[in-house]
Amino acid sequence: MTDSPLPQTAWRETPFDDDKLKEECGIFGVNGVSTAANFVALGLHALQHRGQEAGGIVVHDPEHGFNSARRFGYVRDNFTSQAVMDTLPGPIAIGHVRYSTAGSKGATAIRDVQPFFGEFAMGGAAIAHNGNITNAEELRRELIERGSIFQSSSDSECIIHLMARSLQKNIPERMKDALRRVEGAFSVVAMTRTKLIGVRDALGVRPLVLGRIGDGYALASETCALDIIGAEFVREIEPGEMVVISSTGEVTSHRPFEQKPSRFCVFEHVYFSRPDSILGGRSVYETRENIGRELAKEAPVEADLVCPVPDSGTPAAIGFSLQSGIPYAMGIIRNQYMGRTFIEPSEQVRNLGVRLKLNVNRALIRGKRVILVDDSVVRGTTSRKIKEMILDAGAAEVHFRIASPPTAWPCFYGVDTPQREKLLAATMSEEEMRTHLGVDSLKFISLDGLYRAVGEANGRDAKAPQYCDACFSGEYPVAPRDKLAKGFQLKTAAE
Numbered sequence: 001m002t003d004s005p006l007p008q009t010a011w012r013e014t015p016f017d018d019d020k021l022k023e024e025c026g027i028f029g030v031n032g033v034s035t036a037a038n039f040v041a042l043g044l045h046a047l048q049h050r051g052q053e054a055g056g057i058v059v060h061d062p063e064h065g066f067n068s069a070r071r072f073g074y075v076r077d078n079f080t081s082q083a084v085m086d087t088l089p090g091p092i093a094i095g096h097v098r099y100s101t102a103g104s105k106g107a108t109a110i111r112d113v114q115p116f117f118g119e120f121a122m123g124g125a126a127i128a129h130n131g132n133i134t135n136a137e138e139l140r141r142e143l144i145e146r147g148s149i150f151q152s153s154s155d156s157e158c159i160i161h162l163m164a165r166s167l168q169k170n171i172p173e174r175m176k177d178a179l180r181r182v183e184g185a186f187s188v189v190a191m192t193r194t195k196l197i198g199v200r201d202a203l204g205v206r207p208l209v210l211g212r213i214g215d216g217y218a219l220a221s222e223t224c225a226l227d228i229i230g231a232e233f234v235r236e237i238e239p240g241e242m243v244v245i246s247s248t249g250e251v252t253s254h255r256p257f258e259q260k261p262s263r264f265c266v267f268e269h270v271y272f273s274r275p276d277s278i279l280g281g282r283s284v285y286e287t288r289e290n291i292g293r294e295l296a297k298e299a300p301v302e303a304d305l306v307c308p309v310p311d312s313g314t315p316a317a318i319g320f321s322l323q324s325g326i327p328y329a330m331g332i333i334r335n336q337y338m339g340r341t342f343i344e345p346s347e348q349v350r351n352l353g354v355r356l357k358l359n360v361n362r363a364l365i366r367g368k369r370v371i372l373v374d375d376s377v378v379r380g381t382t383s384r385k386i387k388e389m390i391l392d393a394g395a396a397e398v399h400f401r402i403a404s405p406p407t408a409w410p411c412f413y414g415v416d417t418p419q420r421e422k423l424l425a426a427t428m429s430e431e432e433m434r435t436h437l438g439v440d441s442l443k444f445i446s447l448d449g450l451y452r453a454v455g456e457a458n459g460r461d462a463k464a465p466q467y468c469d470a471c472f473s474g475e476y477p478v479a480p481r482d483k484l485a486k487g488f489q490l491k492t493a494a495e
């Protein structure tokens, strides 16, 4: 396979986004269209919120074989030029946008940028995944001892090496063999010369949907990526399902894993997914508005204005306002062009921190009792700065309402979270957090309230939770085996 040799875009994460859980990765694949790479580039562009560090596309064309381009930076900066796209011909392609949750941190190693490629006796295969393999380190050790030579530090390469060791006669069967050895929470897109493959882990923690475009099919992390290419949403890939899509449009369904009840990531509803996506048949926007309504019922407070912390707090703030009758207002304005354009921020610029991205609408805030609605509190550093900005602007009172329960546990399923001791809710009670943030009141939605907002009328089933909510509850549906081996302590009966 040849990797397109054009230059890389310099990229560096700004220091202003470090107080959010980072979306994992986005994956996209298409088969049975002309110039598949163009569709993949558009799909990845729609999924850019799931990873901004790097992106890659692999294609296959009968005349030119497999080709790929992997780059640091935004899709729009790397996969829009004719020169690059001309190197990616063919009717089948997969792609990936990455925020590093495993493998190298920061933009240091192009070898960790997916998709990965392996050459087998029966032909090549490329693979990209979103999520985390929780026994990757154990598998890697075992594979290296048995002679595998790893090219990257990424989890997904384990799948390629496990496929290489399988004795099955075709790539989909080899993939099934490999997947039976991996544990964790992941969605996969893969391709052979003619087949597009999509897989969700046994619990379906991470999303993956199927769409139809002309005579071809597409797989995507979210429905918003189907919309951008004009594909029609067909269905979600089911938890534990593997679909194989041929070049002639035949879709077959396989079950490599033991059937288990779904434990989809509840945080996708709160924050990770785009509000214009559909998850589990529900509009993400409407779910977030419902969360705001639940929050207003659970934690009412007298105030003059409800303001979102933009952009992710906006639908919940609208819901809070509708439920409480307190007027909604844009009290904080986000600089839409901030992005990650400060490639090398100086110390002076760095100290401006959140002010570079958010600014208070002073005329609106002065003298008002303000309810600020945000999606989550992670370290609390941004929340403190926003509170200071609101008070500087002359607010009479500041009340925080948070559209998720306290984030007290790290995610080991493909979401970048700080170590447990860095999570504010891991070390402080709600009242201690309120004092620490210096606000007049602070309330989080309850787990039951969140479950009601996502459509579970009776709230969370404590005996068999309907979603993964480990970062709130500390109850991990898949044992984080590599982390436990390194000393991570699960929740005790007393906690």
Ligand code: SF4
Residues within 6 Å of the ligand: 185, 205, 265, 266, 267, 268, 410, 411, 412, 413, 415, 468, 469, 470, 471, 472
């Ligand atoms: S731990 Fe939290 S962020 Fe991670 S998959 Fe579970 S609900 Fe989602």
